[in-house]
Amino acid sequence: MGWLPTMRTACESSRDEGPPKMPRNESxxxxxxxxxxxxxxxxxxxxxxxxxxxSGIKSFRDRDPVKSQRMMKARVMAQFATLMCFIGYLGVEKLDFRIAPMYQDAKKAQAQQGQDGSAE
Incomplete structure (x- = not known):
């Protein structure tokens, strides 16, 4: 069996390199x-x-119904704006502005293969 190439398992290769680096916990x-x-x-x-x-609760306690109503409407608008900002931030991370991204990726891969082939 000495003529067969030996395969190293993942456990054996990790023993040689030591324990994996743990990410630092952020405070x-x-x-x-x-x-x-x-x-x-x-x-x-x-x-x-x-x-x-x-402010709306304070106005309600002071028995100012007009200001209380205005503050509660402003609170709902602020909540809506915050939710839209949150959704917008999530969407921007996943948004891809490229037109036909699969086509562009394929063209880029072909160009890289052409460069690699000409360099050899």
């Missing part, structure tokens, strides 16, 4: 900062919604 502050920098309009919208809610 709560780092995660909040990362999310805020990626999607800044969502926390701003949440703060606006909270402001309009608190």
């Amino acid at each position: 709560l502050e780092e995660k909040i900062w990362r999310k805020f920098s990626q999607q800044p309009l969502v926390p701003i919208g949440c703060a606006a919604t909270a402001y309009f809610l608190a």
Whole structure:
């Protein structure tokens, strides 16, 4: 059996390299900062919604029905705007502006194969 090539298993190859590198856990502050920098309009919208809610409750407690109604309408609009921003951020990550992306990918692969073939 010495003439057969030996196959290394995944366990054997990982023993040679040592344990896999574990990603560093980010703290709560780092995660909040990362999310805020990626999607800044969502926390701003949440703060606006909270402001309009608190102001509306205060107006209701002060028995000012006109201002209370206006604040509650503003709260609903702020919630809607925040939700649309959140959905927009999710959609932008998956959006592809290319026309016929499969065709463009195939052309790019053909061009790379042509370059690789001419380089040899």
